[in-house]
Amino acid sequence: MSDLKFDINTTSLLQSLRLDETSDDAKTVLGLVEGAMKAAKPKAMFKEAFIDETGDDYVVIDGIKFSSRVLRVNLGEVHRVFPYVVTAGRELEEWSSGIDGMLEQYWADQIKEFILGAAYNDFITRLTAAYGLGTTASMNPGSLEDWPIREQTKLFSLIGDPLTGIGVELTDSCLMVPAKSISGIRYATEVTYENCQLCSRENCPNRRAPYDPLLWEQRYK
Numbered sequence: 001m002s003d004l005k006f007d008i009n010t011t012s013l014l015q016s017l018r019l020d021e022t023s024d025d026a027k028t029v030l031g032l033v034e035g036a037m038k039a040a041k042p043k044a045m046f047k048e049a050f051i052d053e054t055g056d057d058y059v060v061i062d063g064i065k066f067s068s069r070v071l072r073v074n075l076g077e078v079h080r081v082f083p084y085v086v087t088a089g090r091e092l093e094e095w096s097s098g099i100d101g102m103l104e105q106y107w108a109d110q111i112k113e114f115i116l117g118a119a120y121n122d123f124i125t126r127l128t129a130a131y132g133l134g135t136t137a138s139m140n141p142g143s144l145e146d147w148p149i150r151e152q153t154k155l156f157s158l159i160g161d162p163l164t165g166i167g168v169e170l171t172d173s174c175l176m177v178p179a180k181s182i183s184g185i186r187y188a189t190e191v192t193y194e195n196c197q198l199c200s201r202e203n204c205p206n207r208r209a210p211y212d213p214l215l216w217e218q219r220y221k
């Protein structure tokens with residue numbers, strides 16, 4: 001998918017940067033947004049995959065074994081999943097690499113984050129509609145101790161060749177390049193799930209759900 005929508009809500013962006021809309025800094029940010037929107041070509045790659053086998057703390061999907069108790073429990077009775085990688089794209093990385101000044105680079109980084117978020121939302125909306133998934137949730141390797149980041153290599157193998165497909169590759173420590181990318185497994189479920197519910201990290205700016213200290217015991221032990 002290379003035609004993802006990625007409109008930025010500039011009011012939210014300026015609020016997140018704590019900038020007054022009438023300030024000179026805000027004008028600079030809006031100029032950067034214009035440049036970013038012209039440069040950006042976010043993309044997504046995914047596949048429809050099926051669960052072959054499950055154990056207490058693993059799931060085999062299209063022949064590839066993923067080790068995670070949380071993934072195993074969350075997939076419960078699910079038989080079909082959608083592994084994916086969504087990226088803000090190399091074009092946007094190249095755009096931001098030409099920006100001077102620490103403050104401007106920070107603003108550019110936030111703009112890239114907003115573009116990735118918008119593209120990701122569009123991808124999820126389109127995936128859900130195309131496959132009639134109803135409510136869905138995602139799990140992402142590396143976001144919980146239970147599903148370590150080294151499992152990214154398996155996820156990438158499952159999807160195919162994200163480097164050739166959409167320009168995303170993994171470093172030796174399994175981080176994605178470009179960094180403004182999201183990988184995971186999406187699945188249909190009636191049960192509300194966010195990785196953040198199991199993550200006790202304080203003051204995380206990206207938290208999407210409150211930490212539930214009892215959830216591990218109640219649902220996964």
Ligand code: SF4
Binds near residue numbers: 143207208
């Ligand atoms: S709270 Fe932050 S670090 Fe923890 S899972 Fe959520 S987004 Fe990730």
